[in-house]
Amino acid sequence: MSAGTTVEWDLDYRPRRMPRVAIVAAAVVLAIHITFAALLTISDTGVHVGGADQFGLALIGLVEAGLILLFTQPRLRVGPAGVAIRNLLGERVFEWDRVRGMTYPDKGFSARLLLPADEHVPVLAVQAWDSDRAVDAMTRFRELEDRYRPSSG
Incomplete structure (x- = not known):
């Protein structure tokens, strides 16, 4: 950009x-x-x-x-350009061709953006503390992922 x-x-x-x-x-x-x-x-x-x-x-x-x-800074943004994650310092944008999904580990504090080669980036914006709002954010992320991420086949 x-x-x-x-x-x-x-x-x-x-x-x-x-x-x-x-x-x-x-x-x-x-x-x-x-x-x-x-x-x-x-x-x-x-x-x-x-x-x-x-x-x-x-x-x-x-x-x-x-x-x-x-700790007031975390944010997740998703759009055609990719996934932007701001945790405590700075914001990183991951283009859709690098994104493999987002998951919430069973014993985790926050969600994780999955990247190639088994890498992941914490997404502090999506936390268990926010319960239904976090679930809605994960659902919306998956809808946008289906729309924007290139199919792997």
Whole structure:
């Protein structure tokens, strides 16, 4: 695909539960770090804690919260151009001639996009947590796969 080319997607799916959990977890982690940073000066422990230490503790909480918020990013897109998977960082597009299907392992956290040579890519957007929505996404993926994937015969 060249720069400036727009791609149409028939399915644009994002998980519902994981981003909500990630936002709450990030807020809790940040609140704990800021609270402890503020409380460091209240008691006299005999240890010298300065403003830089407090700032550092709050900054660590901010970094941790930012990393947790990466779990709000997963997305699955499916269309004529192929299958686009964005997990925590970056998005990869797999053209239909490389796609062998998508499966959900029995003891897995998320679906897997099957590729040639027994390779697979996790699809964090499709998770058991989302129950019926995840099932609908898998069903829709299979419909689009039947439409767009070249037949192997």
